[in-house]
Amino acid sequence: MKLHKEGTVTLILEILVFSLFNYLAYTYASKYITCFTSIVTGFLFIMTLNFFRIPKREFERKEGVVYAPCDGKVVVIEETIEQEYYKDKRIQVSIFMSPLNVHNQLYPISGAVKYTKYHPGKFLVAWHPKASTENERSTVVVENNKITVLFRQIAGALARRIVTYSTVDDKATVADEYGFIKFGSRVDLYFPIGTKINTQLEEKVTAGQSIIATY
Incomplete structure (x- = not known):
């Protein structure tokens, strides 16, 4: 370690x-x-x-798989309108990180980075319904020839700094690190409608190892 x-x-x-x-x-x-x-x-x-x-970990890199970008617990699986980038209906999966979890974030898929944007904001508790749109957050979109996935780092009540290393046109490799949330809190993923979700509410997931979705 x-x-x-x-x-x-x-x-x-x-x-x-x-x-x-x-x-x-x-x-x-x-x-x-x-x-x-x-x-x-x-x-x-x-x-x-x-x-x-x-921690030292071994990562698989299977094709057609979206891995967990962080350690934590799945707290949201629902269809919702993604308002920042897609501006249409998507499947949202949210992973909450407790203070005991590892807090770096890994790319969930491989592909090209198409979009990044940091938003200053509030510090509502991570499970608040408006945390995704009102808290300090940073959004990254990665696209490959089969799927486009948006993932968003969200600060919580204890977090005061989000770090994102991604820039547009970077090559993203699944399980490589792309960011860190200091003392914070949650990551949201947004998938196209119809994507098969392979996780469930309250499931504990591990970054780069647990499968969130397949395509």
């Missing part, structure tokens, strides 16, 4: 701030407060390490 590059600054700042807290507690506070400070800061640092971890 390694740590993601997006966590470097956060971890350095935590080390500096937590070291200062522990020094002040050790110097000026009672041993009980010193012990409490050490436990709390140690726990928070371990949680941050866990958040930015990148």
Whole structure:
């Protein structure tokens, strides 16, 4: 397991701030407060390490398969109007990431990047119905000779930064990394009507391994 590059600054700042807290507690506070400070800061640092971890995994790359772009739990499967790019009816599949999940995102299919756009916005909880259209978010569309898939990183109540590495005309390779959400929250996918969905509500999925749809 390694740590993601997006966590470097956060971890350095935590080390500096937590070291200062522990020094002040050790110097000026009672041993009980010193012990409490050490436990709390140690726990928070371990949680941050866990958040930015990148586990070593083996990925399959089958044809005609859309893989999960992130770890998490499927919370939405429904037909809806996608208003940003397609502007027509699509099948939406949403995956919620808890603070314990790995938070980098992988390409769900291979193809050419046709569209990318970042939107500043609110920080509603990830399961809020308006999170897809009102929260901070970043949209990517990848197209190959069989299907076009839109996937959208969405920040949640704890998230304050979305990172997307994709640019238009990039070559997307399934299971390669395309982004990261710091302390955040959810990824939506939009498929053409008629696409076979191979997941179900409440199912836990793994990025680059779990099959979301086939075409």
